[in-house]
Amino acid sequence: MMETVKVFPSGPTPDAWIPTRAGVGLKAQHYANVIEQRPDLGWFEVHPENYMAEGGPALGYLERIRMDYPLSLHSVGTSLGSHRPLDRVHLSRLKALVERFQPGLVSEHLSWSHGRDWFTHDLLPLLYTEASLQNVVRHIDEVQETLGRRILIENPSSYLQFKRSEIPESEFLVEAARRSGAALLLDVNNVYVSCMNHSWDIAAYLAPIGAELVGEIHLAGHAVQELEGFTLRIDDHGSPVAPAVWELYRLCIDRFGQVPTLIEWDSNVPDFAQLMQEANLAERLLIPTAETLSHANPG
Amino acid sequence: MQILADLQRRFCDALRAPETPPEELLAELIDDGHALARFDVYRNNFIVLNGDALAEMYPSVQRLIGAQAFRLLATAYVRRHPPRERALLLYGAEFAEFLREIPELAALPYLPDVARLEYAWTAAYHAADATPITQAEVTRAGTETLASARLKPHPSLRLIDSRYPLYRIWQNNQHESDDLVSLDEGPSRVIVNRPGRQVEVREAGVGEFVLMRALHAGGSVQHALAQAIDTDPEFDLSDFFSRRLFDGTFVAINNKPKEE
Structure with missing residues (x-):
């Protein structure tokens, strides 16, 4: 019963590979800092949907920055988990950006945003059943076929659970990756947020995930919302990474090995220096010898 | 499913x-x-x-x-x-x-026009890139050809006319200015374009606006100029030929018969 899994190349030319270092999500307000200062950062990541314009300066800035850094495309608009068919126009735009910018990694979320004939622009929670799994795998296949390369699937942050769900989230994620040949983007903040929100055991969540599947890690800040009698953690990418998430990141590095790690900060965007600080913190945990190395090899 | x-x-x-x-x-x-x-x-x-x-x-x-x-x-x-x-x-x-x-x-009542202008700004920002026509192209075309030609506007070009002093209202809100704008200042015609990296927003006189609108709609240079002078006898032709023709507002001279 095992279906053949296509093996896609994970990236284009070696110069595009995402190094095992820290990167940050590139924000429009930081274009000038990055171009003028060429900060010592491993890589950048952007949402391709923000560059699906016919032209204009944003594409020009990204092109300029891509000359100096490897780039990862992190899609938010594919709606892999939607019951509706994928949008061929969106996929062809994504493919055009992949061809133009030669990203080292391409990723998308395990979620959906297209349930009616309009878009929520929020990453909505998926029903975890066998039928839903088959649907998502079909869609991952379609994206990988279109792009001609392997993509990474990110674990979501969530605030509610459906009664009809039958498969634990991380098992669903691993099975989707196994059947489609995709890799995983492990968002450590999302693991923490979802596990806290649903009283899931973090160790049990991580247990089914094999190290060979994890190709990228995300870190971000979250908000804590105190409601009557209970607490919800909201994944808003609007603050520094929480201490408990740094702790979990350390554990994930031990478990999954050294994986390229991205700092996401999308609301209340800080100045570039503070973003660099977060990236440096991540890099010190990711590569414990980084400091010694950079002293040994100045420049 | x-x-x-x-x-x-x-x-x-x-x-x-x-x-x-x-x-x-x-x-x-x-x-x-x-x-x-x-x-x-x-x-x-x-x-x-x-x-x-x-x-x-x-x-x-x-x-x-x-x-x-x-x-x-x-x-x-x-x-x-x-x-x-x-x-x-x-x-x-x-x-x-x-x-x-x-x-x-x-x-x-002017608020919807402010919104139209702001939408035009963002649409211009993300519009396709194009190379402005050059002096050499105009010289090559010759005066007679140019008169009967149509000019292809930059893909980012947007024309907005308002019964209210739209340009001044918009401009005042760019720099946290608290200057008052009186609605008695009357109508305003605004041209939005992005020839390079910067979106340019400027106010146009009535003649120039009519000219731009006629060109934007695919009319010939001759026809557009005639309309402009008709509307505004004081319209300055020389400004159009010495500046606007090359400032990135237009990207091609088309002297083939009209297709659409």
Whole structure:
């Protein structure tokens, strides 16, 4: 019963590979800092949907920055988990950006945003059943076929659970990756947020995930919302990474090995220096010898 | 698949609905006593994420009516006109029309025009790139050919006319200025273009505006100039030939017969 899994190349030319270092999500307000200062950062990541314009300066800035850094495309608009068919126009735009910018990694979320004939622009929670799994795998296949390369699937942050769900989230994620040949983007903040929100055991969540599947890690800040009698953690990418998430990141590095790690900060965007600080913190945990190395090899 | 489809439709309907408990969806959620509060995170995200995109596109409208009023309007707009595109870059195309229909805004009749201008700004920012025509191309074409030719406008070119002093209102809201603009200042015609990296917004005289509109609609240079002079006998032809022709407003000289 095992279906053949296509093996896609994970990236284009070696110069595009995402190094095992820290990167940050590139924000429009930081274009000038990055171009003028060429900060010592491993890589950048952007949402391709923000560059699906016919032209204009944003594409020009990204092109300029891509000359100096490897780039990862992190899609938010594919709606892999939607019951509706994928949008061929969106996929062809994504493919055009992949061809133009030669990203080292391409990723998308395990979620959906297209349930009616309009878009929520929020990453909505998926029903975890066998039928839903088959649907998502079909869609991952379609994206990988279109792009001609392997993509990474990110674990979501969530605030509610459906009664009809039958498969634990991380098992669903691993099975989707196994059947489609995709890799995983492990968002450590999302693991923490979802596990806290649903009283899931973090160790049990991580247990089914094999190290060979994890190709990228995300870190971000979250908000804590105190409601009557209970607490919800909201994944808003609007603050520094929480201490408990740094702790979990350390554990994930031990478990999954050294994986390229991205700092996401999308609301209340800080100045570039503070973003660099977060990236440096991540890099010190990711590569414990980084400091010694950079002293040994100045420049 | 039917179950998945039903659930996702129900989820979307509940997201878009006003603040009543979505009983049909709640029946699908694990209930720990907080199911509604949990769902409300998504309802709030839907309104806030898309409302933020509107606020980013319409900063002057927001400044003119205040953040709180803007948020209320944005919420109503997001529910009535949820995004139809996967990219949010140009979300909010119907906002000007939407504002026009709000009775409470009747005292600010210029507001929809400010919204039209702000939408044009963002549309120009993301429009296709193109290379301006050069002096050499014009010389090569020759005066006679140029007169009967049509000029292809830059893909970012937008023309906006308003019964109100739109340009001054917009400009005052670019620099936190508290200067007062009197509506008695009268109509304003605004040209938005992005020849390079910067979006340019400028006020045009009535003659120039008529000229641009005729050229934009595909009329010949001769025809457009005649219209301009007709409307505004003092229209300055030399400014057009010495400057506008080469400043990035136009990207090609087309002397073939009209196709469309």
